[in-house]
Amino acid sequence: MVLLFRYNNYQGSVWFSSANAVTGKSHAMSYAVESFFNLSSVNSDLTVRNLELEHEVSLLRQQLLDHKSRKSASDTSKTINNQEAILSELRLIKAKVVDNSVARPNNLITIDKGTADGVHADMGVASGNGIVGIVFLASSHYSIVIPVINTRSNISCAIEGRGYFGYLQWDGKRSDTAYLEDIPRHAYFKKGDRIVTSGYSSVFPSGILVGTVEQIYNSADGLSYRLKVKLSTNFSHLRDVCVIDDSSIKERLELMRLAQDSIKPINEKK
Numbered sequence: 001m002v003l004l005f006r007y008n009n010y011q012g013s014v015w016f017s018s019a020n021a022v023t024g025k026s027h028a029m030s031y032a033v034e035s036f037f038n039l040s041s042v043n044s045d046l047t048v049r050n051l052e053l054e055h056e057v058s059l060l061r062q063q064l065l066d067h068k069s070r071k072s073a074s075d076t077s078k079t080i081n082n083q084e085a086i087l088s089e090l091r092l093i094k095a096k097v098v099d100n101s102v103a104r105p106n107n108l109i110t111i112d113k114g115t116a117d118g119v120h121a122d123m124g125v126a127s128g129n130g131i132v133g134i135v136f137l138a139s140s141h142y143s144i145v146i147p148v149i150n151t152r153s154n155i156s157c158a159i160e161g162r163g164y165f166g167y168l169q170w171d172g173k174r175s176d177t178a179y180l181e182d183i184p185r186h187a188y189f190k191k192g193d194r195i196v197t198s199g200y201s202s203v204f205p206s207g208i209l210v211g212t213v214e215q216i217y218n219s220a221d222g223l224s225y226r227l228k229v230k231l232s233t234n235f236s237h238l239r240d241v242c243v244i245d246d247s248s249i250k251e252r253l254e255l256m257r258l259a260q261d262s263i264k265p266i267n268e269k270k
Helices: 002-006 009-068 073-089 247-269
Strands: 090-100 109-111 124-126 131-138 143-147 155-159 165-169 177-184 194-197 209-218 224-231 240-246
Touching: 155 209, 165 224, 177 209
Parallel strands: none
Antiparallel strands: 090 109, 090 240, 109 143, 124 131, 124 240, 131 143, 155 165, 155 194, 165 177, 177 224, 194 209, 209 224
8 A cells, every 4th residue: 555655646646635635524523523512612701791791881871871961071080980990890700501491480590600619699690691680599519590580580670871770570471571660650761772780789780781671561550660671681592691799799788787787776676
């Protein structure tokens, strides 16, 4: 074989072409397999980046509205500094969904990160498209998340750029819609407006996308509006998520505990 292909030009060229074709096909297949398994890492990185960009865009929108309101230069500078401070306090822990349900009244999600990775109860969870839910229980390497599509979920949200807020709740039916309750009657908004986290809770920072206004209803008592929200997160195809570690949450929770402890003696005296 060596003598045939080494010392005969025609046979050698045929062997060289054939070997290159086989080798090239082998490399192509190997690259395709490697690329497939690398997609997981790429998707995780994209989820983090999308969430960061979504948060920044929301803050920039608010800055633009403040500018249109003719704030002074010093006020605008303070707003920018505050926004930079909020972003610097966020740490995103990448995780993957290992178990998920969408057809139950009390759906739960399991992710592959736990206390060993810095995840603990009452942390917010989001995907590259919007919020997912709140960590309920955490073990060393896994955590249970109560998603938006759980009848026990109750998250403070706001109409972006309007300043009005309410509480997002799920009615136990479709996994792509939820309802924003208790929007005041004097509020001005329209279909298509973006719904974002309000930042008033101790779980999510402000400005993370929730969805868009799809329909407007009166509340049962007629004293407020009830908004049907098209959720931006597709819970049926949820894979890559981020757990939001907001260092400012600890300070807020501690302040709330101190306030509750100081109120108790007052009530006891009464």
